[in-house]
Amino acid sequence: MEWIMVAIGGGVGAFLRYAVTLFITKLHYPAYYxxxxxxxxxxxxxxxxxxxxxxxxxxxxxVVGVLGAFTxxxxxxxxxxxxxxxxxxxxGINYILINLVGGLLLFAIGYYI
Incomplete structure (x- = not known):
């Protein structure tokens, strides 16, 4: 049963990621944003x-399904x-810093709030 939940969550996460990409690019920002x-x-x-x-x-x-496919x-x-x-x-350097350092900081904020 757990694998079914992961698969469903993966579908949800992939769809959400695609929706965010469409939204960002429709605002005329590069896809890497x-x-x-x-x-x-x-x-x-x-x-x-x-x-x-x-x-x-x-x-x-x-975690495994939704967020695994979303990120x-x-x-x-x-x-x-x-x-x-x-x-x-x-x-490129800013992109690395924002993703890695920002991701770690935001994880910590989410964990400790």
Whole structure:
């Protein structure tokens, strides 16, 4: 039963990530902004979920399923390499700092609030 919850959560998370990407790009921002948004929001929500919940099935649904599909490290890496290859070195470094440091800080904030 747990794997079903993970699969359903994964579908929800993937859909939400796609919706955020569509929304951000319709505002005429680059797609890598959407990746940053989902990673930061997902880190914050992960902190809240991990701290607040102890029901294994709900955690599997939310953490592994929804947030696992919502956030993305592979697209983050792809976006960074794209910025670097286009000569946007400072944007790439800022992108790394925002995603990594921001994600860790937002996770901690979510966990401790």
């Amino acid at each position: 959407a990746t940053g948004v989902v990673n930061l929001v997902g880190s914050f929500l992960l902190g809240i979920v991990i701290h607040s919940l102890n029901e294994e099935m709900i955690i599997s649904f939310l 993305t490290f592979s697209t983050f890496a792809f976006d960074f390499v794209g910025l670097f290859n286009k000569g946007h070195i400072s944007k």
